Amino acid sequence: MKIVVAIKRVVDHSVRVHPLPDGSGMDTANAKMAMNPFCEIAVEEAVRLKEQGHASEIVVVSIGAPAVQEQLRSALALGADRAIHIQTEDSLEPLALAKVLHALVKQEQPQLVLLGKQSIDGDHNQTGQMLAALSGFSQGTFASKIEYKNNELWVTRELDSGLQTLALKLPAVITTDLRLNQPRFPTMPNIMKARQKPLAVIPVEDFGLALQSRLRILSVESPKVRKSGVRVQSIAELVEKLRQEAKVL
């Protein structure tokens, strides 16, 4: 089974970012960047499938400015075999990303595409499902367990109502949830080896797709701030406040 893993470079999850004063976007200048946590889980799962003998090759792909090569090298250090950087300076919407990935999937012909369920910047939760629909692949979103069984992938999905298990025929698109695995840290020898692994650069224009934005961003603003209230000294005082002041009991 050949696996393609799509990853995204985002502001590190530990960094708090704020809207720019003019409301034109988020202030991400000089913010520490990292691989999107859900994408890290996707890379880890691909590596585990390979270690279990179910994957022949892991191709990791990212779409963006040259800086995404940093995250591609990280994925190579974690165990991916080769990387593809699809280069664009534009910030693409999920639909455009899915179109590019669809074009790449037609070239690469993987049996499995793994993606994070969402990126922690846009929080869209769309790209994987769009790719599955465009390519006609089977779809397993929000995966917390993946098992290879008789040429199928059994995927346990985290739903609002509990866990659901599906059997997917290949080729499949699977998006990862938090509890799928605990990603490993790359070792120094593997970081060194990753520098020698192939990394191809393809300008996004080569795919000949119409990728213009469909949504116009009018403004980006901070949500209304919750002010911290008062400290109470006892449960009795708390119950009194909830009854008399907040009137919620």
Add this chain to the structure above:
Amino acid sequence: MNQQQNERALVLVEQDSKGCADINLKVMGAITRLREFVAVDVDLLVVGKDCTDIAVAAARVPNVRQVLVADADSCEHQLPESIVSWLADLAQGYTYVFVGATTYGKNLLPGIAALLDIQPVTDVVSIESASIFKRPIYAGSALVSVATDQPIKILSIQGSAFDAVALSDVSAIAPLIKINPPVAQSISRFISQDAAPTDDLPELTTARIVVSGGRGMQNGENFKLLYQLANKLGAAVGASRAAVDAGFVANDLQVGQTGKIVAPELYIAVGLSGAVQHIAGMRESRVVVAINKDPDAPIFQVADYGLVADLFEAVPQLLEQL
């Protein structure tokens, strides 16, 4: 007089163990808001196997033109491989498509949109006009207003941000219209699903009161304390990601950026530190109470009432005094 043509909206009706899920009434609440800007004819769509009861329940949703029903083996479990392209064909007759921003809606909506070459707007928390919507980004650290002139607006609605509409009495029901179901596919199949919870507690995302526990609960056994409290208050039980990751409770209790978004009248956070990702899931609650033994826990920054105390002493006291 020239009558302007109404907008046409299709709502994908989500089903749960109780039938027609509460989120649908929140989606209708969002459409009520949209109607302040444009006139909208609404069709509900119920997809499933043996789903007549749900369609009948959906027909009591007010201000609906008709309820479309696709009842067939191919619709069982609503697998995306079976229904997404069929839904996309159906959606072509509409100018808006709505679904709740739940795992159900998130599973289906993007694929429908992609097949129609539409960029959807997901997790909508505010409708500003017929074509301008607000949604949260960066775990709720910011709200972005987006405008779209696409021919179909495809939207998922964050239920916590809108008021539910009330069901009509039985005299005001919409007609049920049977439609041709999709053809079954064979590239995925359903294996199993957890049994629905058997307790009588309200659903987490629509409960009036939520009691949530974090890592401070120490183990799953101790969550019984919170269930006792929830029973007494008629509340739902939630949890932080840390508590779910540690295996104290099931994933469907997780409140936060990647879990459920709640906005109850009262949110009681117990032994929960209040990571940004958690606060993203409960910041719109009306009144927040935090009980934590760490006076520096970030949850106190968003709490209306904070009590620095050992939860294993405080919660039993609270149970006594209610």
